[in-house]
Amino acid sequence: MKTLAVEPTVGGLLAEGAAELESVGLATARQDSEWLLAEALGVDRLALWVEPGRPVSRQVATGFRGRIRRRMRHEPLQYILGFEEFRGLRLRMTPAALIPRPETELLVEWALELEDGHGPWSLAVDIGTGSGAIACALAAGAPHLHVLAVESSMAALAVAAANISTLGLAPRVRLVAGDLFEPLAGLANAVDVVISNPPYIRTSDLAALPIEIRDWEPHAALDGGADGTAVHRRLIGQSPGFLAPGGWLLMEVGEGQAETLRQAMAAHGFERIEVRKDLRGIERMIGGRRG
Numbered sequence: 001m002k003t004l005a006v007e008p009t010v011g012g013l014l015a016e017g018a019a020e021l022e023s024v025g026l027a028t029a030r031q032d033s034e035w036l037l038a039e040a041l042g043v044d045r046l047a048l049w050v051e052p053g054r055p056v057s058r059q060v061a062t063g064f065r066g067r068i069r070r071r072m073r074h075e076p077l078q079y080i081l082g083f084e085e086f087r088g089l090r091l092r093m094t095p096a097a098l099i100p101r102p103e104t105e106l107l108v109e110w111a112l113e114l115e116d117g118h119g120p121w122s123l124a125v126d127i128g129t130g131s132g133a134i135a136c137a138l139a140a141g142a143p144h145l146h147v148l149a150v151e152s153s154m155a156a157l158a159v160a161a162a163n164i165s166t167l168g169l170a171p172r173v174r175l176v177a178g179d180l181f182e183p184l185a186g187l188a189n190a191v192d193v194v195i196s197n198p199p200y201i202r203t204s205d206l207a208a209l210p211i212e213i214r215d216w217e218p219h220a221a222l223d224g225g226a227d228g229t230a231v232h233r234r235l236i237g238q239s240p241g242f243l244a245p246g247g248w249l250l251m252e253v254g255e256g257q258a259e260t261l262r263q264a265m266a267a268h269g270f271e272r273i274e275v276r277k278d279l280r281g282i283e284r285m286i287g288g289r290r291g
Contacts (some may be wrong), residue, residue: 011052074211096155097131098221121192132160198231200254258283
């Protein structure tokens with residue numbers, strides 16, 4: 001007698017995907033399986049729980065299993081899905097750009113807090129924009145603000161351009177190719193805030209990073225030089241020439257770097273220097289006002 005093949009179901013595929021991901025030690029196996037199946041089906045994650053017995057076409061099941069295999073190689077979930085959420089904005093993501101983290105949302109919130117108290121600002125510069133996360137979030141949070149987003153990687157610029165266009169921010173967010181302030185000649189004393197999430201991992205620590213970061217995210221966005229502050233020091237040294245009087249420099253920093261950078265900012269004439277912690281209580285942001 002001929003045996004009929006069992007059609008895959010939502011619940012069965014979720015369990016299968018979670019088991020495969022657990023087999024390679026992924027702590028987020030169940031959540032990742034949910035995200036990947038929801039994406040394959042084109043539904044919200046919550047919809048997966050409504051009908052666990054719902055049949056799934058073999059074409060969809062095949063696509064889901066392919067994504068599970070990619071995640072088993074420790075490819076970041078955001079690159080597989082092709083997006084990440086940042087301050088309520090859905091951003092396109094590819095391996096050309098660093099995945100934005102929750103602590104960077106706090107940096108944007110600090111900038112918007114300052115703008116609300118000392119603004120209105122007219123011009124912000126996002127140095128090393130990557131996917132455009134900071135630039136887009138600033139423009140979305142301050143509707144009158146114009147943002148120049150600077151990036152040296154052409155591949156990352158393409159990702160940022162797609163995000164700016166999709167979010168309808170092109171009139172106020174402009175991309176500039178180049179290294180730090182090099183392409184911004186003519187903006188002396190004109191910028192209200194310079195904001196940046198520079199690379200802050202020490203070169204000697206790169207090899208010890210988790211596989212998801214070390215093998216997949218762009219090293220140029222991670223490698224901060226011998227002590228992790230090479231780019232920060234350049235920003236501190238160069239930004240006073242571009243900031244308007246009373247303008248602010250805000251940067252994300254690595255663990256244990258804040259005090260050294262506070263001293264460097266003070267030496268370059270910054271005032272009202274403040275260090276803020278992330279949600280884990282780690283000193284993660286530093287900011288100061290041009291004197």
